[in-house]
Amino acid sequence: MDVQEGSGPGDGVLDFSRLGLNSLSVDSVGEERRNETKQLYLNNNRLASLSPSICLFSNLEFLDISNNQLSVICEDVTRLVKLKTLIAKNNRLDEFSLPKEFGAMPLEVLNFSGNRFEEIPLQCTKLHRLQSLSLGGNRLKSVPPEIENLTSLELLYLGGNFISAIPPELANLPYLSYLVLCDNRIQSVPPQLTRLNSLRSLSLHNNLLTYLPREILSLVQLQELSLRGNPLVVRFVKEMTYDPPSLLELAGRTIKSRNVPYQPCDLPSNLLHYLDLASKCPNPKCAGVYFDSCVRHIKFVDFCGKYRLPLMHYLCSPECTSPCSSNPQSDAESEDESSVPADRLQRVLLG
Structure with a gap:
């Protein structure tokens, strides 16, 4: 047609x-x-x-x-x-x-x-x-x-x-x-x-x-x-796998956490790039850093004062656990830097 x-x-x-x-x-x-x-x-x-x-x-x-x-x-x-x-x-x-x-x-x-x-x-x-x-x-x-x-x-x-x-x-x-x-x-x-x-x-x-x-x-x-x-x-079992850091990472952690001074002319470009990849441990009581090796922990936080959702934290070692307690009461009483202001996030749809 x-x-x-x-x-x-x-x-x-x-x-x-x-x-x-x-x-x-x-x-x-x-x-x-x-x-x-x-x-x-x-x-x-x-x-x-x-x-x-x-x-x-x-x-x-x-x-x-x-x-x-x-x-x-x-x-x-x-x-x-x-x-x-x-x-x-x-x-x-x-x-x-x-x-x-x-x-x-x-x-x-x-x-x-x-x-x-x-x-x-x-x-x-x-x-x-x-x-x-x-x-x-x-x-x-x-x-x-x-x-x-x-x-x-x-x-x-x-x-x-x-x-x-x-x-x-x-x-x-x-x-x-x-x-x-x-x-x-x-x-x-x-x-x-x-x-x-x-x-x-x-x-x-x-x-x-x-x-x-x-x-x-x-x-x-x-x-x-x-x-x-x-x-x-739904609450679930936390995954606690952890691979020990390599010698390279241990050296990088020492340089970053202790603020060891260095100049671009002191290191090969690949090591300079590696040092730039350092992530700071989210635990406010820890001054540590990590690169490839970290511990995955879950912390439940309040969204809009109504919903408790699991957020993933990456920590520098298994001993650094204070911001990621699995105890709900500990979570409630701890200083929660992750809470969301209710006037910002307007809708969290779970069901």
Whole structure:
């Protein structure tokens, strides 16, 4: 079925949604009308492919091709040099469906939810103007480190996949405000996420989390944290594995904890870099540091004065246990530097 020229709900809009179309005859739309069109709706049809002549909509800024049967996006889409929003939900797209030059497009909003992606295409990580990326309800197993290239990103929706780990590179997105990772298989949250200074909402419900990193309390803009459906709402046995520090680490600990002076000219570059990786023990009564070898302890802290959640602490030795007591009474009476002001974190969703 070919499209005949239709009228939109307003100037610059062509709406051909829900017409049962098998193909789009762009030639049937007058040239003047094509040049005026800024929004084109082709959603809820039976399109198996896009016509190469889609590029004739030279001023197109918004394209909705959701709920079709598309398995590939034609190369000609990349000639839409003004396209800012592409909605392609609920098709048959995967990581091999995108044109090679897709990453050069000026897209700001991209929605590929409800498709068949097993990986995030690297073309998507080259969309430097992208502010919103949705890939929910796909088959993703991981998030590539190249996600850090999307430095304009404000919303990242990856719910409903098979993701098992959050890459620390996500922490390099300075404007990320909404991060949705619900309904995955995530077992831990990297402490690097504390660098997401713009994050307002973090959705982690229905994962496999048993603890949170204590650094999550440094997310000063965070207003909503969704955690329901995770094992962390139930008390569990603490993991007490500990590998003794190497001779290299023992030397590094001595230099850092005792403030032994050194100059860049005194040490090889690899040792200088190693010394820069020192982490301070969170126990306020301990002046120690650690590098690779540390003890993992759990401490339950109050969120908003109502919820007690387990936060992970990394300590320099098994003897340094005072900030991570497993005794609830001790926790309550200790000086808790990790409590969250109730007026900041507005919602903690556990059930």
